[in-house]
Amino acid sequence: MSEMIPIFVNGEPHQIAASTDLQQLKQKIAPGQQVAIAINTEIMPRRLWAGRTLQPQDQVLMFNLVAGG
């Protein structure tokens, strides 16, 4: 059993395995979707997703820019 850590995704609490990175989280939460990801106060280029390991209490926003107005 790997250790679990608490994070927030779009404001909702989630428990994920420690050492999960952004790429793995995206696969789990939004598989096959085209999303942008912000973590805490920065929007991460996708090239960096695989190298960004999630830390306890990280605030993740996954979003898809919609057009309207």
Add this chain to the structure above:
Amino acid sequence: MTHLTFEPRFATANNAEDSQSPLCDQQFLYYSRHLLLPDWPEQHQLQLRQKKVLIVGMGGLGCPAATYVAGAGVGCLLLADGDNVELSNLPRQTLFRQQDLGQNKAQAAAAALQQLNPFIRIEAIPTMLDEAQLSRHIAAVDLIIDCSDNMPTKLIINRLCQQQQRSWLGASASGYQGYSWLINPAAGGCLCCLGHQQPLPPGGCLQQGIYAPLVGLLGLQLASMALQQFSTNAPRYSFVQIYQHQWQQFNRCQLLADPDCVICGATTNV
């Protein structure tokens, strides 16, 4: 309220273009609540009078954005929209009245705004701008505010502003989702860094619906961000503000340049 009678044409284009003339008495009154702010001297008001802003799209975002930019005394507004006012627009496109139904939005908005502020110059562009026209207008203004309702237009503005290294503001909304942004090419990052280059399904608010107060919030944010761009403490980085409806709040996230971005990546790597 006061009984000041405004002569219809007593001060418009000529005053707006005269950089040296101080504010007249009516202008002092008109702008008085801003001029009372500690960091808003007459000099700042005169500087705003020299600014030229292009607003693309005069719908739910453009109406509130233009209202407050005009009210603050930005000297010249270019309003572009090829659409006509429809009944379903009235709940959130606050410059329009029933008598405007069927009228071009840019022209109806320009007329309404000129009533609100007779001291500035307002030009309506009643057509959908093509890329060449957009490029010319972008080169000729101090700031671009994208209030369009579709991704292709936003991506063209993004690309042109990147080419011309011009800062621009924009927003979009659908349903209860909303975003506003400042892109500063000199600081890095652009709309395409978000990875939405592929066209999204068309339809926008026609298919998704749209929460009317949200476009109002976004439009006011754009107006305030625009005024901040003309002040000395403008942010130097690019960012996106993401609306979260359950808390009715925005999260501001810095937009980091994606080295792989097809639009800004090459420039960034140089």
